Amino acid sequence: MASGFRLVFALSQLLLLFDLSQGSIVGICYGRNADDLPTPDKAAQLVQLHNIKYVRIYDSNIQVLKAFANTGVELMIGVPNSDLLPFSQFQTNADTWLKNSIMPYYPATKITYITVGAEVTETTGNVSALVVPAMRNVLTALKKAGLSKKIKVSSTHSLGVLSRSFPPSAGAFSSSYASFLKPMLEFLAENQSPFMIDIYPYYAYRDSPSNVTLDYALFQASSEVIDPNTGLLYTNMFDAQIDAIYYALMALNFRTINIMVTETGWPSKGSPKETAATPDNAQTYNTNLIRHVINNTGTPAKPGQKVDSYLFSLFNENRKPGLESERNWGLFYPDQTSVYNLDFTGKNAVDMNTDANVTSSNGTTTWCIASSKASEADLQNALDWACGSGNVDCTPIQPSQPCFEPDNTVSHASYAFNVYYQQNGATDIACSFGGSGIKVDKNPSYDSCIYMTAGSNKTIASSNTTAISSTSSATVKGVPAWIFTCFLMTFISFLFIS
Template sequence: MAWRFNLILSTFCFLPLLDLCLGSTIGICYGRNGDDLPTPDKAAELVKQHNIKYVRIYDANIQVLKAFANSGVELMIGVPNSDLLAFSQFQSNADTWLKNNILPYYPTTKITYITVGAEVTEVPTNVSALVVPAMQNVFAALKKAGLHRKIKVSSTHSLGILSRSFPPSAGAFSSHYAHFLKPMLEFLADNQSPFMVDIYPYYAYRDSPTNVSLDYALFQSSSEVIDPNTGLLYTNMFDAQIDALYYALMALNFRTIKVMVTETGWPSKGSPKETAATPDNAQTYNTNLIRHVINNTGTPAKPDEELDIYIFSLFNENRKPGMESERNWGLFYPVGTSVYNLDFTGKGVTEMAAGGNATNTTGPTWCIASSNATEADMKNALNWACGSGNVDCTAIQPSQPCYEPNTLVSHASYAFNSYYQQNGATDVACSFGGAGLKVTNDPSYDKCIYLTAGSKNTSIASNDSASTSMAISFQKQTGFVAWVPASLLMHLLLSFV
């Protein structure tokens, strides 16, 4: 159970009592198209070791289902495209599949979604007409078992299902898929199932680098793309693509269907022409994606809308066909060591390798504004840190201990460091589009105390010790610390009794 409080446009969780906050969820895709992968038991242990709670698999492999028994991990199970014909033709095929592949393991193994078909518009053979009948038969089988309200049925799609995605407000589904799209959307709306989509800004950048900036694809853009029809500002491609889908759904009058991202990510290695496929870019994309999602800020067109995503993928898969990047989307090598470091909580980068290959500093570090940054870049980064970055910038307000010297560099340095420490003190968290600089000398002065990892904002406390004694620390999943008077907290807690 989790309680949600709305205080001054922010959402806080009472973490001392609760393990989780209500809101968006982050999972991982567990593909097995490789001949050097660990056993399902070892894969499940790796997932549990890193506290991953949601996993998508692409079939109903019995060994995988057994491996996740009693793990608490929620599984999304796939019906492959090769089974669509059989599932769509005869109800008995769906009934038998459920009886043999799901019911013996449920609910010991938690199953919450069944995806019927995967990106059917992208496969050479035209199987799209089979999707809805197969979905209906799977749903009917679940209903006979009394599970149709506990296990949702949907199908996954590529962004190619749209004929237009920019500007987002002009998002529209391709007329080529009208024959199965409308009945599928009616099915989703009737059964409160999500529209599932696989979104890859990487491909948009790789295939059109002159039209798409790398920073925009990596959630690092300091500039804004404006939708001319709505005036909404977009700072990353992911949000723009999500909103294009929502506008496409609204254009067909399906306003209640939620969008779920069933695949997204970034490859760590590619062919010589795939210059953006690097470990640094993969880490940057997934780190920024996780922080963006757990902020629960939604998208420009759907602010505060919860968004569930699945990162692709758990392992590099050496048997996948295509370009080199296709075999290098994994967070882990098959031996269990991490390709790069990633923290699913969004609070910072942690050591994910089984044997350990994270880099650690020998002492504390801080992040300040770089003297080489332009005034405009520094100002934009400061505004972002104190806004979307969820930094408490009270200390740099007039009469507060870090207000003087009243300069852009000084104020930006304080805000940059606060964000840096709250998000794991990683190189990525000190980038600010090149405006940040990591240092080993403590920049604190007088009563202005620069945070270090795990410390509280004592610079505000030193200015008003009375208010400190009345406060209790609330912390979002992002690591943002706000100070709430104890009397207000008690009023909020009593309101739930």
């Protein structure tokens, strides 16, 4: 009996260690309100190439679900507002949807969240009353399928659900939405689902530049904004808006609900009056947001608290109505080229000069090869993309061709990466490959395998090769392998001590 207790205790502590090791995540919203986007298959390849692990879509499109099968990317899918009525009226509608639209693709396609309705308080017509009944029916359908513990159900909201957001400690939900929000929050608390909010400091600055400074909106403020009620100091609007939600939840005695940001970002282009919608500002906001989130900085009211966030959006969407900025939130153009540089890991320096981001600034020739720290799967995904959507001629790495040997993924990826890099201006972003590429100033050419340089098809080079280390820092759910091993051995020893 005692040994059984020790086993349970040891395993629970080990699982706790894993949970604490998990930092906040940054995902991407994959909107498709456009007529010039690449196919879902190519979009999925692009996502993998840039090492993006979390994607939100706004429906349950079959082609998209198929495209992300076996990629390891976690999907947040949606039940559109137009489906709220049938989903709320009859349980069989939710059951049938799950059976026909989700189950055939799960778990090959990793689905972790279902959003039921999106920003319903912003829509015309009174559909908010339909949301919670529809959420309950979706949850019941998941329970019948044995998936209620693996897929969380929630709904997304705009900041318009608040009647007050400043100072943050005065954050309060609008009384006009009370009948909708109370059962919603009860549902979230009961099922340990997050409160999902779409946050856009850009709009706060654009609509009220006399009250909000650009630096404050971009995470670059040199001075703090003080909450007079708490004395807490705020250096950016993102944190202030998150804490306003926290205080609004606490005012209604919902203290255990976590917050997830399901949309945030900055447009790269706007109408003449939208002077802050520029590539530089978009790059600055998203770069600082990523670093802020993945470091588990938290907020002044909740330091260290996880705030999973999704950037809006993957592509520019040319069919979105409204001002010019509405069509220019994408990180990528429809042709899959980057609007500006962005490092999703938040760990590397990003060249903020998007117009002249050339790596050979000192006149030194550089090449791009596969990083020794990249996993085999990431290298293969990047190689497949380079030889496909990246338009690299990969003939030289085919059997009997000059660069086929050594026949391994690192060598083949290095050749393909370099061709793409040189053909696309030898810029930092052209050697990114989601963190799988690395620049070198030593010619990787060997024997008859010649690595090209910018401005030429091929360059004769020496037979010296660039050494590629096989050392990698293995981790288990974010914990270094050696720490995991030490803890595991300690727990095993503990079990057998009598």
